[in-house]
Amino acid sequence: MVIMGYKLPNMSSLLIWGLLWEIIGQTGLTFFVPPLSEVFVTLFKIIGTPAFVKALTETAQAFLAGVFFAIAIGIPVGIFMGRSRLLDELLLPWVNIFVSAPLTALVPVLMVLFGFGMKSIIITTTLFGIWIIILNTRAGVRQINRSLIEMSRSFGASQFDAFTKVYFWAALPEILGGVRIGVIRAVKGVIIGQLLISIVGFGALFELYASNFLMSHFWAVLIVLFALAFSISEFLGYLERRVSYYAANRS
Amino acid sequence: MQNRALYLKVLSALLVFGAWEIAGRIPVSYAFPTFLESMAALARMTFDGSIFVAYAETLKPLVVGVAISTFLGIGFGLWIGLSARFDWLFSPIFIVMQAAPLAALIPLLVMAYGIGLTSKVFVVCIMSMPVIVLSTSSAVRNTPASMKEMAKSFLAKDYEILLKIIIPAASPMIFSGLRLGVSAGFIGAILSELKITPTGVGDIISYSRSIADYPSMYAAIFSIIVLAVLFLNLLEKTENYLFKGNDRGYVTD
Amino acid sequence: MVMSQTESAFANAHPTEQDIAVSIRGVSKNYGAVEALKDMSLDFPRGQLTSLLGPSGCGKTTLLKIIAGLLKHDSGEIIVNGKNVTGPGPNRAFVFQDFALLPWATVMRNVAFGLELRGVPRSEREDKAEKYIKGVGLAGFENAYPHELSGGMRQRVGLARALSVDANVLLLDEPFSAVDEQTRRKFQEDLLSLVANEKKTFIFVTHSIEEAVYCSDQIALLLPRPSRVHEMIRPQIDRSKGVDNIPREPEYLDIVDQIWASLRAYVE
């Protein structure tokens, strides 16, 4: 929005919402919404505490491991599906099912199969993120210019070289787009996993604070989590824009 | 060629269900029933009607939540898409909501609204609304400028531009936003049944897990995934039917 | 469209006596720091086809949209049929470069859309649209959708839509730039017979010198930086020689050369 010839930055309205939050909090309208200033004070108080650091590391570990598997499995599978028609026709129906299926329903299965610990949470995270990565990688590989493939073949590229030197890079913009959405979904997956499987990490903090009516603690952790999630998604969006310059250039 | 695709789909299903059956027979885990056992459990629940009772319960928050999200989401989306001021004011909220793991709000919702239907409807709403809002607003914003100018040059009034140009032009994208919203709504509905109070399908899953009746548990999970996928496919078919050719025809090719 | 052999469209054109349908007086337009039009003045005689010719970026579209009332100008006046205008009006109709057809509407609804917006009852507007659909040679395609038509056919729909509202000034922004060469030639002939038969004023934007010389009663040669009317040219081509021969006429070639000489410095 432009006010008096000056363009307000994109997310600046969050300040107004923050102010509104503060006012609502100050009036004591509802117990569930403490003033934002109080939340921030709490935030700085708890951010170095062992409980918070533990929650953060537990969550980060599960998240990073889950995302690692989603990417490390998702991209190659996507490339193979983009290259091989048979594989594509066999796998695509399943990928399409899982990309939009209510994956929360699978979490109980993971619990009984893999126990109530880290393993199940990591798998949940991977399950949330992987399908869109596969789909986008596949789409990216399928749009690769035929002459690029023929070029690499004419120069005698090995199958492995073709994958790592041509397909991956030519499909990179789509792959990154998929990774961005996949990672956003993985963030949701890790929290859902922590809430459903075992009450650990941030999930445990939320439960603890909510059941003890520590509202400003609850909101403080929520703000940290949302800010982290948002930063990750913006950072990946930035990377995606960085490579999209050549997406526009290739034909 | 048509047949090949169909055969491969059937083959693919056979492979996966076959693998499931074999893995269940080994068994890979005491908690891994075979495919046939699970299907038998599903058939039993279907014949004794318990699955329908469960779905009546599960669909309640889902339908109510998705309906609210659709109504409010499209309204907000139109508003945001049409007005730069509201775009500036409201977009960031929905962008953050879209990126954030809103499931974390569940403990708070339970405190505020109890463990009843209201909380569950809320969970469905917060899961499904952001994507509906964001796709509606970006669809509205991306209405081809020349179509709006065309209407203006033929003296269209503002409401006519909205009703005859912007909304029809945005509908395909609004509809696909709706589809994503429904998909997220399913996630929310199941999540709330597993997390808040076990009712409906969530109850079958939790209860049969607690008594180690794994075939029933797998059957219930299988059925909810099938239901969601069928419904989303139906929406997609509707979408293709309603808007076929719509995204072509602006361009000059 | 009535495909009769084109008569000399301006056999009776005496520009000084002809009344002026559209007049631009000292119009300026800036996009922020970009000076798109500066103090531009131009007259468009009634019943004639005037081309706006110039390299891209010289403000042709801007000028046309200002005349249409789709863009606000910063200063100066636009006078249509003796009246100062500031917004869109029923006396002007626009044909868009990218057709601007509604992809969800049939040819019939697209052609009748201008009338629909004017509140003409359905049966009446469909009768009228029917007539113009026939006129542009699309009979039988009434129920087709834009994506089922070729580029040339789509532009015919756009043309029929503009004709059906019966505006006396037609504004065409590079209407043929997105259609193939063969269709384009046919279009040019059709346009000439429209000018001859419809008693309307045409303002036609093009970047093709040949097209401008072939179709126009007068050409306003626009040059950029700053945008201005460099020259007014009245080709006076004797069109009775027939489409196929005109490109070989010395007068035609002279005018094309002369325009190219003026433009060449700007297209480097």
Ligand SMILES: Nc1ncnc2c1ncn2[C@@H]1O[C@H](COP(=O)(O)OP(=O)(O)O)[C@@H](O)[C@H]1O
């Ligand atoms: N919406 C706009 N914002 C900023 N500059 C514009 C805009 N539209 C056109 N211009 C600039 O104004 C000049 C004239 O543009 P235009 O009328 O489209 O030229 P033409 O149709 O002759 O190619 C160009 O330099 C163009 O970059």
Ligand SMILES: [Mg+2]
């Ligand atoms: Mg132009």
